[in-house]
Amino acid sequence: MAKSYELKDCPVARTLDVIGERWTILLLRDLLLQGPRRFQDFQESLAGVAPNTLSARLKTLEANGLIASRLYSEHPPRLEYYLTDEGKSLGPVLKALREWGRRHG
Numbered sequence: 001m002a003k004s005y006e007l008k009d010c011p012v013a014r015t016l017d018v019i020g021e022r023w024t025i026l027l028l029r030d031l032l033l034q035g036p037r038r039f040q041d042f043q044e045s046l047a048g049v050a051p052n053t054l055s056a057r058l059k060t061l062e063a064n065g066l067i068a069s070r071l072y073s074e075h076p077p078r079l080e081y082y083l084t085d086e087g088k089s090l091g092p093v094l095k096a097l098r099e100w101g102r103r104h105g
Contacts, residue, residue, distance in 0.1 A: 018064045023049050024057050025094065028083075031067065033089055036082040038072070066090070 003021070007013035009056055019025055023046060030045055037045075043052055058081060060065040066087035069079040 001029075018060075018066070019090070021060070022056060023053060024061065025097070027054075027057055027061065028066070028087065029094055029098075030082045031081065031087065032094055036080045038078065038080050050085055061087070 004017050013090035026046055027042060030042060034041075039051075039054065039058075042058075043049065043051070046054070058067065058069075059103065062069060062081075063083055067081050067083050068084050072078055072080045
């Protein structure tokens with residue numbers, strides 16, 4: 001990730017270093033609610049995300065162990081993304097954000 005709070009003793013800052021970039025939480029939301037997704041699926045559900053930004057966010061999530069990918073087509077090579085157990089552990093956090101947004105949004 002390009003930006004960091006550089007507050008290694010703060011768990012909230014460390015979490016935001018991993019999932020705080022624009023679009024990242026919405027990628028996790030899609031994976032939690034809909035299961036494995038393809039690049040095109042994310043582009044359709046997240047209108048406005050640039051392909052290079054989407055690619056960067058997916059790479060960051062994968063590098064941090066929150067998602068993994070597998071080939072679904074070899075010619076041309078295409079990937080499907082899915083949550084790891086660590087990624088799934090963010091489910092309650094996203095549910096809490098969703099409920100807060102319903103009540104206060």
